[in-house]
Amino acid sequence: MKELISKIKSSIPLSQKAEEYVYSISKERNISKGETLIREGQKVRKTYFVNEGCLRSFCTDKTGKEHTLQFAIKNWWMSDFMAIYSNQIATLTVESITDCKVIEFNAKELEEIYNLYPEFETFQRKNLERHLVSMHKRILNQLQLTAEERYDLFLEQYPDIEQHTPNYHIASYLGITQQSLSRIRVEKTKK
Amino acid sequence: MKELISKIKSSIPLSQKAEEYVYSISKERNISKGETLIREGQKVRKTYFVNEGCLRSFCTDKTGKEHTLQFAIKNWWMSDFMAIYSNQIATLTVESITDCKVIEFNAKELEEIYNLYPEFETFQRKNLERHLVSMHKRILNQLQLTAEERYDLFLEQYPDIEQHTPNYHIASYLGITQQSLSRIRVEKTKK
């Protein structure tokens, strides 16, 4: 819990009571590599804050192919936000691609904090802003960069992920096939 | 202003004072087609709420090609949120693609409402959630749909935009060239 609280405290003032409440509704969990935290088609009850390791969210299309929406590393939130915010069944699956330390929140209880402690709503609003910025950048990158440029950027943004996840997950994040990524990687070593 | 207030009131309770404050810092503006509201490279001072018409935000790459990030129709906010939330110079241009009625806010003053009226922060948090959901969907569509499927979806989501904007803006939103979109449209009429 330390991690989240220190993160919160550095960005907004948080009262003793608010801090205690956050403790009371959260649960530190050690997740081992390959666990599924949220499953497509089921109700989404949890939201996760990553302290260590990496989570991945993806959807599966009709042909069975996976498409990675996000990798969440330290200090990022992860859930199926489409499901939570629109009150629908999960369309995403969330799984751990490394051993992780996460803080688990019940999504409903997290909603209720806002009424009790407005300072927490400020914290969450800022997280949403940060998340939105990151999604805007992602969309623009997808529109204007080549697959190779996107891969370079990915390596910059997530320098630690490459070692921990198979390349086809990265490919599915970049919007290309495993084979195309392999080709790009090979050409890179030639240069 | 009526529009925004009614929108706010339907989603959250808003005190008389908060309502008056929102009035005091906002300005109704009639925008004619083709005006530039935010310009790439300049400081971003304004955020817009669309009551009528349609705004478009886009970035321009090294080769001069435009990439459309968003179309904003009734009840959506528009600005360069990357610039505002990261306190940087605009990388986007925002222009009107039809005559519009918008409510203009000074972005800084909008920040200050949150301290004065926490109920406004709730409103804004919900807007951010809605916006985030829309971006997540957009990314997943880009990853899993063909250009033609994305175009079909676009026509569903923005049935009124097609008549008001040149096709190359739509193409730049879909991530394809004007010529490819033309090809898709022609094939569609054959079917």
Place this chain on the structure above:
DNA sequence: AAATAAAATAACCCTATGGTAAGAAATGTT
């Protein structure tokens, strides 16, 4: 209505990426 400008389509060929399948390399398991 004529002239001009802007947008859309068409036709060319080219390139990046996809699909499939097979083999090589790496990793995990007994």
Place this chain on the structure above:
DNA sequence: AACATTTCTTACCATAGGGTTATTTTATTT
């Protein structure tokens, strides 16, 4: 260490979409 499984690479051809340029259509201006 041997085997099985997973992941990565290679090679083939197929295809969607890009770049360029020309032509047609539509919209705008005079």
